[in-house]
Amino acid sequence: MLETIRRLSPYLDGIRWRWTAGLVSAMLAGLVALSIPQVIQQLVNSVLHPGGSPADVWSAVWLMAGLGIAEGLLIFGRRFFILPPAAGVENRARVALFTRLQRLPVSFHDSWPSGQLLSRSVGDLSLLRRWIAFGTVMFVVSIVTIVVGIILLLNSSWILGLIYLAGAVPIMWRSFYFRNDFRSASRLSQDQAGDLATTVEESVHGIRVLKAFGRGGEALEGFRGQADTLRGTEVRKATVLSQFIALIVALPETVIGISLAAGVYLVATGELTVGALAGFFATTAVLAGPVESVGQLMGMSLSAKTAIDRHFEVMDTAVDIADPIADPAAGAGADSSAGSGSASSLAFEGVGFRYPDAPAESEPILRDVTLRLEPGETMALVGLTGSGKSTLVQMVPRLYDATSGRVLVGGVDVRDYALLDLRRTVSIAFEDATLFSDSIRNNVLLGAPAEIAGPDAADPQTAQDLLDLALDTAQAQFAYSMPEGVDTQIGEEGLSLSGGQRQRIALARAIAAQPEILVLDDPLSALDVRTEEMVTQRLRTVLAGTTTLIVAHRPSTVALADRVAVLHDGAIQDVGTHAELLGRSAGYRFIISSFEEDKSIESVMDSGVITGMMPVVAVDEASGSGSGSSSGTAHGHGSEGGRP
Numbered sequence: 001m002l003e004t005i006r007r008l009s010p011y012l013d014g015i016r017w018r019w020t021a022g023l024v025s026a027m028l029a030g031l032v033a034l035s036i037p038q039v040i041q042q043l044v045n046s047v048l049h050p051g052g053s054p055a056d057v058w059s060a061v062w063l064m065a066g067l068g069i070a071e072g073l074l075i076f077g078r079r080f081f082i083l084p085p086a087a088g089v090e091n092r093a094r095v096a097l098f099t100r101l102q103r104l105p106v107s108f109h110d111s112w113p114s115g116q117l118l119s120r121s122v123g124d125l126s127l128l129r130r131w132i133a134f135g136t137v138m139f140v141v142s143i144v145t146i147v148v149g150i151i152l153l154l155n156s157s158w159i160l161g162l163i164y165l166a167g168a169v170p171i172m173w174r175s176f177y178f179r180n181d182f183r184s185a186s187r188l189s190q191d192q193a194g195d196l197a198t199t200v201e202e203s204v205h206g207i208r209v210l211k212a213f214g215r216g217g218e219a220l221e222g223f224r225g226q227a228d229t230l231r232g233t234e235v236r237k238a239t240v241l242s243q244f245i246a247l248i249v250a251l252p253e254t255v256i257g258i259s260l261a262a263g264v265y266l267v268a269t270g271e272l273t274v275g276a277l278a279g280f281f282a283t284t285a286v287l288a289g290p291v292e293s294v295g296q297l298m299g300m301s302l303s304a305k306t307a308i309d310r311h312f313e314v315m316d317t318a319v320d321i322a323d324p325i326a327d328p329a330a331g332a333g334a335d336s337s338a339g340s341g342s343a344s345s346l347a348f349e350g351v352g353f354r355y356p357d358a359p360a361e362s363e364p365i366l367r368d369v370t371l372r373l374e375p376g377e378t379m380a381l382v383g384l385t386g387s388g389k390s391t392l393v394q395m396v397p398r399l400y401d402a403t404s405g406r407v408l409v410g411g412v413d414v415r416d417y418a419l420l421d422l423r424r425t426v427s428i429a430f431e432d433a434t435l436f437s438d439s440i441r442n443n444v445l446l447g448a449p450a451e452i453a454g455p456d457a458a459d460p461q462t463a464q465d466l467l468d469l470a471l472d473t474a475q476a477q478f479a480y481s482m483p484e485g486v487d488t489q490i491g492e493e494g495l496s497l498s499g500g501q502r503q504r505i506a507l508a509r510a511i512a513a514q515p516e517i518l519v520l521d522d523p524l525s526a527l528d529v530r531t532e533e534m535v536t537q538r539l540r541t542v543l544a545g546t547t548t549l550i551v552a553h554r555p556s557t558v559a560l561a562d563r564v565a566v567l568h569d570g571a572i573q574d575v576g577t578h579a580e581l582l583g584r585s586a587g588y589r590f591i592i593s594s595f596e597e598d599k600s601i602e603s604v605m606d607s608g609v610i611t612g613m614m615p616v617v618a619v620d621e622a623s624g625s626g627s628g629s630s631s632g633t634a635h636g637h638g639s640e641g642g643r644p
């Protein structure tokens, strides 16, 4: 336990003296409580006898009242001193955990369920706060009260005191087993609470799927099963705790009964005064509270230890994608090119990759990938599904690191860059467009350089110009016709937008980053062919000097690229222009023919032959550019293209 507390020391800044002051207050309150029976003893022995003066009685009354008020003030002092810094510890630990989660690589997040992280950052840390604010102090106070109380008991009568102490022996023996049982139940319940949080998170996230497939009942059954298991564990935990508390309450009560018989005998034989006997029993009554709370506090401390252990399991996970530390020249050298405005080359040299959680005997996802993009070049990456395209492109901003070979940006290994500089140089947009519950403006400018869009940016107009350019290039002008324009809040994860709208905002975010290298992992898949073509053409004009690697699933995208690389089964099969590859690569022709099928369907739809509805949709997705049909305003987005 001491080791666990020592680990908390980085979070304990500024708490030590307040905690000590709170502890002193709590101890004094405990001592005041203990002194009350002593006053009763004095009262019985020296005041309550024939001929005792009323003035003595009044003095005793005032003394008792004074002690009661003092105890109340001291209890207030304990809370006053400890509660704010304990909340500070919780806050520091929570911020540290969040910071760690941001730094940990994507592979960590692949393998950790979100509910486990949620329960660690919320439930566990409030348990920690309650333990620091209440558990630690009351534990020390209870132990001190019990020790002082036992000294007083021995002082009242050493025989009765020893009888009382004898009850502690079985408790200490039992506490050993209690600790082990309670600790394992506590760990299990906190882990199961994390699993339950994961299930809630997944069900809420996937609510559309569950509803659409009518699987709410099954989801509920699964949830109920988990909740029942957790309830079982909680009951087991409570049973272990209550059995222990029953023992530590029942045993002292039993020995008090024995003490009573022995005490009456001692008074009868004149070996003990009535006052000492009254003081003895008043002291045991005061001790009853601390003795009982020791059981509760032991349970709380064990749960807090589990919470701290769970916290440090995340904090101790190695950040294996980190800034280079050894040779600053390597990183700083690369850094000097960042932001200079010159385009960078991008190269993969013998890159191999295997996911960390892949079975040891499995084939690597990527094998000896060697590819070079010249500065300003646009290269399309094509391949059948599952060939490793997304995996490959995620290595450029170091979302994953190659397990063999290297990725070079501007001729420098990406592992030699300061991460922030690398991620300023490279910008990425994914097929699965993740937006945040914020305005469109903030979502887009999230990617922009801090000097342009940060809180200390000199000229707000520059940020506005960048926003306009990014939205325009991504064909996301629909943003201007939303209720509050670009300041419209887009709801949790942007789910109030259509898939195509979300993708265009995510693309605008990548453009607003003004990167030297732009990586697009099929971010236009939800767009109709026309809009996608317009976006691709605009990208080529606006980002003329930007090196672009684009995972493509459309012939139009492929045709606009300078060169195309074919990835097959984790290896580069061929690289060339679209025309060259069509001529020489059967694999490429096969991939393109599967694209062409999609395109032909879309073309037929687009011409309105099938439903006559499509032109309206085309206008909608084309952001009102008029490319679909002049009549297309049925969805109320006909003005998407027109900015205010």
Ligand SMILES: Nc1ncnc2c1ncn2[C@@H]1O[C@H](COP(=O)(O)OP(=O)(O)OP(=O)(O)O)[C@@H](O)[C@H]1O
Pocket: 110, 355, 357, 358, 365, 383, 384, 385, 386, 387, 388, 389, 390, 391, 392
């Ligand atoms: N986080 C992960 N952990 C383990 N394996 C993964 C992970 N992500 C992807 N894979 C596996 O890696 C392989 C390549 O996946 P990847 O997403 O790179 O393919 P892709 O070519 O982009 O496919 P698509 O065109 O369907 O998007 C797949 O077999 C997939 O199962």
